[in-house]
Amino acid sequence: MTNPREPVVANDRVYTMRELNQRTAEVLRQINEDGRPAVITRHGRFxxxxxxxxxxxxxxxxxxxxxxSTGSREQLIGHRPLDTARTTSEVAxxxxxxxPDYPQRRID
Incomplete structure (x- = not known):
């Protein structure tokens, strides 16, 4: 009897670490084309x-x-006037x- 909380995975949706390592692009293509999740196993364990x-x-x-999630939404999408704009540091x-800590540059 299966546990209703455990996901059931079809055998064609199980790949070994070796398969993933040797055929990464093909495995990912198959998963994306099928549109269903797949399990990766190592030594028989998920x-x-x-x-x-x-x-x-x-x-x-x-x-x-x-x-x-940010109060800067209006600025980020270009709807806040420049005179009330906030700096990149403030938004970050x-x-x-x-x-990143970039050195100050003089703009002429």
């Missing part, structure tokens, strides 16, 4: 689950989530990002 993302707007969803700080 170690990873690869979920297809092709043809999904992951980048758009992530950007939308970032824009919705609000998003919890650390900007």
């Amino acid at each position: 170690v990873a689950l690869i979920t297809p993302l092709a043809d999904r707007d992951i980048e758009a969803a992530l950007l939308d989530q970032i824009l919705e 700080e609000e998003l919890g990002l650390t900007l």
